[in-house]
Amino acid sequence: MAPKDEIDGMKFEQRHGKERVRVGRVWRSGKDGRHFFVEWNVSIGLLSDCIPAYVRADNSDIVATDTMKNTVYVKAKECSEKVSVEEFAILLAKHFTSFYPQVTTAIIQIVEKPWERISISGQPHDHGFKLGSERHTTQVILTKNGTLQLTSGVEGLALLKTTKSGFEGFIRDHNTILPETRERMLATEVSATWRYHFESLQSIGKVPLGFTEKYLDVKKVLVDTFFGPPKEGVYSPSVQATLYDMAKAVLARFPDVSSIQLKMPNIHFLPVNLSSKVNPVIVKFEDDVYLPTDEPHGSIEASLSRIRSKM
Numbered sequence: 001m002a003p004k005d006e007i008d009g010m011k012f013e014q015r016h017g018k019e020r021v022r023v024g025r026v027w028r029s030g031k032d033g034r035h036f037f038v039e040w041n042v043s044i045g046l047l048s049d050c051i052p053a054y055v056r057a058d059n060s061d062i063v064a065t066d067t068m069k070n071t072v073y074v075k076a077k078e079c080s081e082k083v084s085v086e087e088f089a090i091l092l093a094k095h096f097t098s099f100y101p102q103v104t105t106a107i108i109q110i111v112e113k114p115w116e117r118i119s120i121s122g123q124p125h126d127h128g129f130k131l132g133s134e135r136h137t138t139q140v141i142l143t144k145n146g147t148l149q150l151t152s153g154v155e156g157l158a159l160l161k162t163t164k165s166g167f168e169g170f171i172r173d174h175n176t177i178l179p180e181t182r183e184r185m186l187a188t189e190v191s192a193t194w195r196y197h198f199e200s201l202q203s204i205g206k207v208p209l210g211f212t213e214k215y216l217d218v219k220k221v222l223v224d225t226f227f228g229p230p231k232e233g234v235y236s237p238s239v240q241a242t243l244y245d246m247a248k249a250v251l252a253r254f255p256d257v258s259s260i261q262l263k264m265p266n267i268h269f270l271p272v273n274l275s276s277k278v279n280p281v282i283v284k285f286e287d288d289v290y291l292p293t294d295e296p297h298g299s300i301e302a303s304l305s306r307i308r309s310k311m
């Protein structure tokens with residue numbers, strides 16, 4: 001990704017940036033007194049022509065990372081209207097690539113903390129929020145000539161079902177002890193990133209794109225596919241098969257998503273069987289009592305992309 005420079009007969013790649021810049025932003029609606037709040041953790045990486053800083057101690061082409069940090073607050077202040085995390089990332093990337101002649105590419109990653117409006121006695125509160133669980137993420141990579149890679153994502157989406165899961169037919173060898181089963185618990189913590197088909201700033205245009213709504217819609221398709229209908233559910237023959245169904249459902253449903261990457265650790269709940277010499281059955285596992293574990297866990301990840309037409 002970073003342009004390679006040749007220095008003293010060697011290849012050199014570099015980037016610099018500021019990580020984990022935290023900002024909170026409140027928007028106060030004049031009409032009905034309702035407040036909106038976001039908290040973002042912003043990471044900025046810049047590819048820029050600043051080789052002299054590395055090889056000659058000449059900092060004249062360096063955008064100070066402290067300036068990058070300040071820019072986050074300046075731009076947050078300038079957003080007088082509510083913006084999505086994707087829009088804010090695009091706005092920052094645009095600034096860095098257009099304002100500094102030295103900067104060739106900006107890479108902006110943001111994680112949004114899941115502050116959700118609280119309801120009191122069933123009524124949404126005007127200015128009260130509570131922390132939810134999964135986080136909305138985005139990554140924007142923008143080059144000076146306007147080439148764009150835009151991804152959104154979710155992380156920390158913990159899902160569990162108590163049945164309709166099994167694992168059979170896998171390789172058995174001298175190290176295998178896992179029994180085959182058609183009845184087990186399935187638990188995971190989904191991390192997903194999906195890429196939008198926009199490939200330039202121009203293709204995004206000026207209309208507000210509803211990225212927040214799209215994030216909620218994609219998350220819903222992932223969750224619905226994992227669980228199946230509320231009464232009958234859907235059988236999962238493996239994390240792999242369920243992951244693939246989830247990825248396929250997102251690409252089928254959203255034409256503007258060109259690829260999706262899913263990470264789904266298999267978080268094990270171990271059957272509890274307790275016995276002693278005097279009492280061979282203290283607790284017999286009957287799909288009821290489990291030992292929850294974090295580690296080790298299975299790690300399953302894949303990405304699914306549309307194959308681009310060669311036309």
Ligand SMILES: O=c1[nH]c(=O)c2[nH]c(=O)[nH]c2[nH]1
Binds near residue numbers: 167178237238
């Ligand atoms: O859904 C699963 N996939 C695996 O690859 C695997 N491996 C394992 O031990 N249990 C499971 N479960």
